[in-house]
Amino acid sequence: MDLSADKQTVDGADGALIEVCVEYVAVLKEQRGADEETLCTAAATPAELYAELTARHGFTLRPERMRVAVNACFVPWHVSLRPNDRVVFVPPVSGG
Amino acid sequence: MFRFEISDRPLEPAALEARLHRPDVGGIVSFVGRVRNHHQGRAVRELTYECHRVLAQVEAQRILFDAAGRFPVLAAGCVHRIGTLPVGEAAIWVGAAAAHRAEAFQACSFLIEELKAWLPVWKKETYVDGTSAWINCAACAPVGTG
Numbered sequence: 347m348d349l350s351a352d353k354q355t356v357d358g359a360d361g362a363l364i365e366v367c368v369e370y371v372a373v374l375k376e377q378r379g380a381d382e383e384t385l386c387t388a389a390a391t392p393a394e395l396y397a398e399l400t401a402r403h404g405f406t407l408r409p410e411r412m413r414v415a416v417n418a419c420f421v422p423w424h425v426s427l428r429p430n431d432r433v434v435f436v437p438p439v440s441g442g
Numbered sequence: 443m444f445r446f447e448i449s450d451r452p453l454e455p456a457a458l459e460a461r462l463h464r465p466d467v468g469g470i471v472s473f474v475g476r477v478r479n480h481h482q483g484r485a486v487r488e489l490t491y492e493c494h495r496v497l498a499q500v501e502a503q504r505i506l507f508d509a510a511g512r513f514p515v516l517a518a519g520c521v522h523r524i525g526t527l528p529v530g531e532a533a534i535w536v537g538a539a540a541a542h543r544a545e546a547f548q549a550c551s552f553l554i555e556e557l558k559a560w561l562p563v564w565k566k567e568t569y570v571d572g573t574s575a576w577i578n579c580a581a582c583a584p585v586g587t588g
Contacts, residue, residue: 441563
């Protein structure tokens with residue numbers, strides 16, 4: 347676990363900022379250079395959060411090819427994010 | 443016994459299969475996936491597997507219970523390796539036990555196909571030439587294109 351990841355603030359157009367934790371795996375972890383970070387965001391949904399993070403970190407995976415989990419449950423991309431949610435963006439799997 | 447595990451140590455298929463033994467079991471079908479030395483024409487040196495332990499357990503239990511609902515299996519299990527594996531090493535073991543062989547074959551086939559499709563595990567291939575690539579992610583188009 348990378349505890350050195352700095353907290354960062356994302357400027358939102360409106361709405362309150364919330365603090366969430368994002369876990370990165372596989373190719374996303376490599377592209378981010380960290381396996382986890384806590385950040386404040388105005389993103390209302392995982393879809394908005396991924397778009398913000400992609401703009402910042404240059405992720406090459408398109409969200410249409412991924413799933414997302416919040417608090418250990420797979421959820422639709424448009425669910426509402428809540429403070430202290432733990433978000434995992436799940437790249438296309440390749441086990442076995 | 444419907445159990446899923448992640449292991450960072452070499453798999454022992456015989457010992458894993460023994461977990462499925464019950465007096466009412468008449469057939470056990472197991473599958474072992476091993477590291478292959480080639481992929482899409484490229485010479486592979488080793489694979490590195492990574493998983494999300496919590497999500498992998500969630501998905502594996504869902505798939506195991508799904509199999510139990512579809513087929514009259516009496517026991518089933520799966521163990522997936524993580525870490526860097528050389529060619530020939532076992533990466534995944536799947537086993538299904540039933541009263542008769544047909545159900546055991548069906549359940550085992552169902553399990554490996556579903557696990558490969560959904561289990562939050564990712565593999566990175568390292569090739570003999572020293573390059574490497576995440577499988578299913580290497581050719582991803584940048585966001586906003588296409």
